[in-house]
Amino acid sequence: MTGKSQTLTFGNMPRLIAGMSVVGKRESEGPLGKYFDRVEPDPKMGRNTFEQGESAMLKTAIEGAANKAGMTVYDFDALFAGDLLNQLVSSSYAAREMPVSYFGLYSACSTMTEALALAAATVNAGYYETAACATASHFATAERQYRFPLEYGCQRPPYAQWTVTAAGCSVVVADGDGPAITHATIGRVVDLGITDANNMGAAMAPAAMDTFFAVLDDTGMDVSDLDGIFSGDLGRLGSEILRDLCREKGVELGQRYADCGDMMFSRGQNCYSGGSGAGCSASVLNSFILKKMKEGCYRRVLLMATGALMSPTTSFQGESIPAVCHGVILENV
Amino acid sequence: MTGKSQTLTFGNMPRLIAGMSVVGKRESEGPLGKYFDRVEPDPKMGRNTFEQGESAMLKTAIEGAANKAGMTVYDFDALFAGDLLNQLVSSSYAAREMPVSYFGLYSACSTMTEALALAAATVNAGYYETAACATASHFATAERQYRFPLEYGCQRPPYAQWTVTAAGCSVVVADGDGPAITHATIGRVVDLGITDANNMGAAMAPAAMDTFFAVLDDTGMDVSDLDGIFSGDLGRLGSEILRDLCREKGVELGQRYADCGDMMFSRGQNCYSGGSGAGCSASVLNSFILKKMKEGCYRRVLLMATGALMSPTTSFQGESIPAVCHGVILENV
Numbered sequence: 001m002t003g004k005s006q007t008l009t010f011g012n013m014p015r016l017i018a019g020m021s022v023v024g025k026r027e028s029e030g031p032l033g034k035y036f037d038r039v040e041p042d043p044k045m046g047r048n049t050f051e052q053g054e055s056a057m058l059k060t061a062i063e064g065a066a067n068k069a070g071m072t073v074y075d076f077d078a079l080f081a082g083d084l085l086n087q088l089v090s091s092s093y094a095a096r097e098m099p100v101s102y103f104g105l106y107s108a109c110s111t112m113t114e115a116l117a118l119a120a121a122t123v124n125a126g127y128y129e130t131a132a133c134a135t136a137s138h139f140a141t142a143e144r145q146y147r148f149p150l151e152y153g154c155q156r157p158p159y160a161q162w163t164v165t166a167a168g169c170s171v172v173v174a175d176g177d178g179p180a181i182t183h184a185t186i187g188r189v190v191d192l193g194i195t196d197a198n199n200m201g202a203a204m205a206p207a208a209m210d211t212f213f214a215v216l217d218d219t220g221m222d223v224s225d226l227d228g229i230f231s232g233d234l235g236r237l238g239s240e241i242l243r244d245l246c247r248e249k250g251v252e253l254g255q256r257y258a259d260c261g262d263m264m265f266s267r268g269q270n271c272y273s274g275g276s277g278a279g280c281s282a283s284v285l286n287s288f289i290l291k292k293m294k295e296g297c298y299r300r301v302l303l304m305a306t307g308a309l310m311s312p313t314t315s316f317q318g319e320s321i322p323a324v325c326h327g328v329i330l331e332n333v
Numbered sequence: 334m335t336g337k338s339q340t341l342t343f344g345n346m347p348r349l350i351a352g353m354s355v356v357g358k359r360e361s362e363g364p365l366g367k368y369f370d371r372v373e374p375d376p377k378m379g380r381n382t383f384e385q386g387e388s389a390m391l392k393t394a395i396e397g398a399a400n401k402a403g404m405t406v407y408d409f410d411a412l413f414a415g416d417l418l419n420q421l422v423s424s425s426y427a428a429r430e431m432p433v434s435y436f437g438l439y440s441a442c443s444t445m446t447e448a449l450a451l452a453a454a455t456v457n458a459g460y461y462e463t464a465a466c467a468t469a470s471h472f473a474t475a476e477r478q479y480r481f482p483l484e485y486g487c488q489r490p491p492y493a494q495w496t497v498t499a500a501g502c503s504v505v506v507a508d509g510d511g512p513a514i515t516h517a518t519i520g521r522v523v524d525l526g527i528t529d530a531n532n533m534g535a536a537m538a539p540a541a542m543d544t545f546f547a548v549l550d551d552t553g554m555d556v557s558d559l560d561g562i563f564s565g566d567l568g569r570l571g572s573e574i575l576r577d578l579c580r581e582k583g584v585e586l587g588q589r590y591a592d593c594g595d596m597m598f599s600r601g602q603n604c605y606s607g608g609s610g611a612g613c614s615a616s617v618l619n620s621f622i623l624k625k626m627k628e629g630c631y632r633r634v635l636l637m638a639t640g641a642l643m644s645p646t647t648s649f650q651g652e653s654i655p656a657v658c659h660g661v662i663l664e665n666v
Contacts, residue, residue, distance in 0.1 A: 004410060006434045008460050049650050077337055078519060085644065086419045088439050092522055092642035096655040101339045101519035103447060104642070104657075106421050106437040114436060118451065125458035127341050145646075186411060186434035189425055309425035309437070311418065313478075317382050322429040324437075 006211070007185040007218035008117065010124040016116075016330060017176040019286030020064035022057050024139070024165030027275075027283070030265045035287035036166075037064060043140055043165060051089060054138035058083065058167045059094040062134050065169035065286070069130075069176075073098045076171075077128035080115035082106050083136045084163075084278050086145060090136050100132075108307030109204075109233050110187070111135045112168060112282040113326040116303075117184030119172040120328070124181075129174050136167035137277030146197075146312055160198040161235045161276035164264055168282025179293050179301075179330040183219055187211040189309065191322040197308075197315045200323075201238020201261075201273060204306035207323035208234060209245040211304055215327050216251075223251050228298040230289060232281035232305030232325070233261030235273035260284040260305075281305040293332055301330045339544070340518040340551035341450065343457040349449075349663060350509035352619030353397035355390050357472070357498030360608070360616070363598045368620040369499075370397060376473055376498060384422060387471035391416065391500040392427040395467050398502035398619070402463075402509075406431045409504075410461035413448035415439050416469050417496075417611050419478060423469050433465075441640030442537075442566050443520070444468045445501065445615040446659035449636075450517030452505040453661070457514075462507050469500035470610030479530075479645055493531040494568045495604035497597055501615025512626050512634075512663040516552055520544040522642065524655040530641075530648045533656075534571020534594075534606060537639035540656035541567060542578040544637055548660050549584075556584050561631040563622060565614035565638030565658070566594030568606035593617040593638075614638040626665055633664045 021036045028039040038060065044053035045060075058081070066073050073079075079098065081091040082105035095102045107114040115133035122128045140150060142163040148154040172181065190210050194203040208231050215221065223229075234242055239259035246253050263284060264275030285303055292298050304327040310319065354369045361372040371393065377386035378393075391414070399406050406412075412431065414424040415438035428435045440447040448466035455461045473483060475496040481487040505514065523543050527536040541564050548554065556562075567575055572592035579586050596617060597608030618636055625631050637660040643652065 004433075008455075051646060051650065082439065086646065087441065087642060087644035089642070089644045089647050092655050092657075093647070093652070096522040096524045099521050100337075102522050102657060103451070103519065104439045106415065106439045108420065118436070121458070121460060122341075122454060125454070125460075127454060127458075186436065188432050189429040189435050191429045309420060309422070311420035311422045313384060313419065314422050314426070317384065319426070322425050324425075324435060 005218045006214045007183050008121055009183055010120050010181055012124045013180040014120045014123040014172050014174060015176045015178045015180055016170050017173050017178040018065050018069035018171040019290045020061045020068055020169045021283040021287040022061045022167045023283055027164055027166055027264060030269060032263055032288050035291055050138060050140040054136055054141050055090040055093040058090050058134055058136040061167035061169040062132060065171050069171040076100045076130050076132045078131045080105055080119050080131060081134040082111040084142050107324060108309055109276055109278050110305035110307035110324055110326050111278045113303060113305040113328050116181060116328045117186060117326055120181035120184055123172050123174050131172045132169055134169040135278040135282045137163055137279035139163045139165045142277060156272055157198050158272055159237045160272045161200060161261060161274055162271035163277040164275040164280040166279030166283035168279060168286040170286055180333050181328055182331045183329040185211055185215045185327040187324040187326050189322045189324050191320050193320045195320045197310060200276060200308045201235040202241055203308050203321040204323040205234055205238045205241035205245060207325040208242050208304055208306050211325040211327050215302060226300055226302045227256055228301035229253060229257040230303050231259045233276040234259045234306060235261040237273045299332050303328050338551045339547045340516050341454055342516055343453050343514055345457045346513040347453045347456040347505050347507060348509045348511045348513055349503050350506050350511040351398050351402035351504040352623045353394045353401055353502045354616040354620040355394045355500045356616055360497055360499055360597060363602060365596055365621050368624055383471060383473040387469055387474050388423040388426040391423050391467055391469040394500035394502040395465060398504050402504040406433060409433045409463050409465045411464045413438055413452050413464060414467040415444040417475050440657060441642055442609055442611050443638035443640035443657055443659050444611045446636060446638040446661050449514060449661045450519060450659055453514035453517055456505050456507050464505045465502055467502040468611040468615045470496055470612035472496045472498045475610060489605060490531050491605055492570045493605045494533060494594060494607055494609035496610040497608040497613040499612030499616035501612060501619040503619055513666050514661055515664045516662040518544055518548045518660040520657040520659050522655045522657050524653050526653045528653045530643060533609060533641045534568040535574055536641050536654040537656040538567055538571045538574035538578060540658040541575050541637055541639050544658040544660050548635060559633055559635045560589055561634035562586060562590040563636050564592045566609040567592045567639060568594040570606045635660055635662050
């Protein structure tokens, strides 16, 4: 490949000072339930449609993160946001109620780390004092947009993943109390020819591997320099594929590695290969990971959210699935 | 509102050293025809589907811009790209053939200026030496995704706009020969309640006004400090609305102002209120505007691309249309 560095280094140590996670009922019943800030049992959040519910959930996460940072949304210089819905309507409709510079991003389920990378880059460079990063996904909206009407009751293969109903928001500032974002590694689009849109873990694992080795190459770190490695939502199958791919290259991920999608649901919840969706890594970062970093369980964490970049149209047209993975390193320093 | 600056200032003068525009047949027959670099008479570009054609057109623009900059795509540190298709498939499928850090952006028809803002910001801060910005739109893919099957022959209101079949790419570098990108003003999402998805000019004009006055307030410039002001694709009706809105605030845009959508087609081409689409401002910037700047006709240009952020789903659900406008200032210095 090019040999170019894909990694941005943030010497001024922008800080992730607050994170907020909002999840649905099923997510709250999973292994991470106790870590989430807020549970919304109503999938429409009192609105008329699932889409409006998703947008309201995202807005709740953004306002909640501002609140935890001792701010309001009026204090944000910029909002970096995106989601899985066509034309990013969850984000745009949430943003229209906030008078803030708005960057719409799409990177499927890796949108959170794309947002963190750009927020950290712009804060580190002094363009902004305070930037918010937010994303969401919703089982009911994703299912009908990407797959089948819910009423259809479609059968799924065992390697399918379950779109997480969740939103997350992180507040990144120039100076404050929280882990520093020290690096961001921006992924290349990788497509090894998977065409089964149910098998996203297999489509995304090669992108995760590509970015993971870019992190190691660019930063000079060894796998042992990272005490937590989280992929976004490869699920049970995809995360096993990533382990195998790394093993083939001589790197054993071991106990330090886990996948946010795999962590989200227990096997008894019948969510097949685990969770997926832009809200998956966003809610796990802004709950479990931040809390464990605060408790000192992790000193340096690599979060690699992965995204499958196909659309229903390209799947119908027989195209394979391109994927991307963006990584950010968080450090207690 | 917040009173916060929405404008990023680029003191290191990142340069737009090369631009490439690729357009369809109808666009080549319009008033700007002679300025475009390449005309593609086949809307599928020899591929099997319109969507593949759009992606191929975007790839042609990116490779062409690299070529004009004396580079290949391997020389790009990053690609900032997006388009109108669901899940940005034109951009992602183009990017999978380029081994480069990929930022997926969605801001509807204002994607080009969002990309330019982020490319200039990252180059100005020293993160990248070379960043490419690219976007495309296509009449046939947009029509069937946002409105009706082409075969349906749907009647349109006179204020509707015609999605431009075009792609554009700009190469931004730390040091080189071309106009400097001196400022970028990142828009807020504005929604004044327009619900007619055919009337995008009216939905977007208030966002253009909001960003235009942010430019003036943040930079301290007067309208006379700008010798070219281009909005993205408000069309004939929307650009008249913008003139009126500015006049109400005491600013006369006058002859220095034109709209890329209005410029794209002549009245005899039956394109109603003019062109629209992410490729509209992208192709006009990378042809007419850059060439006129090179000839010295303009010294300082403000390009304000506007985007309507609704989706077909939100329109069906009766939602109004949020809009955004991002501005960049290009200067011969």
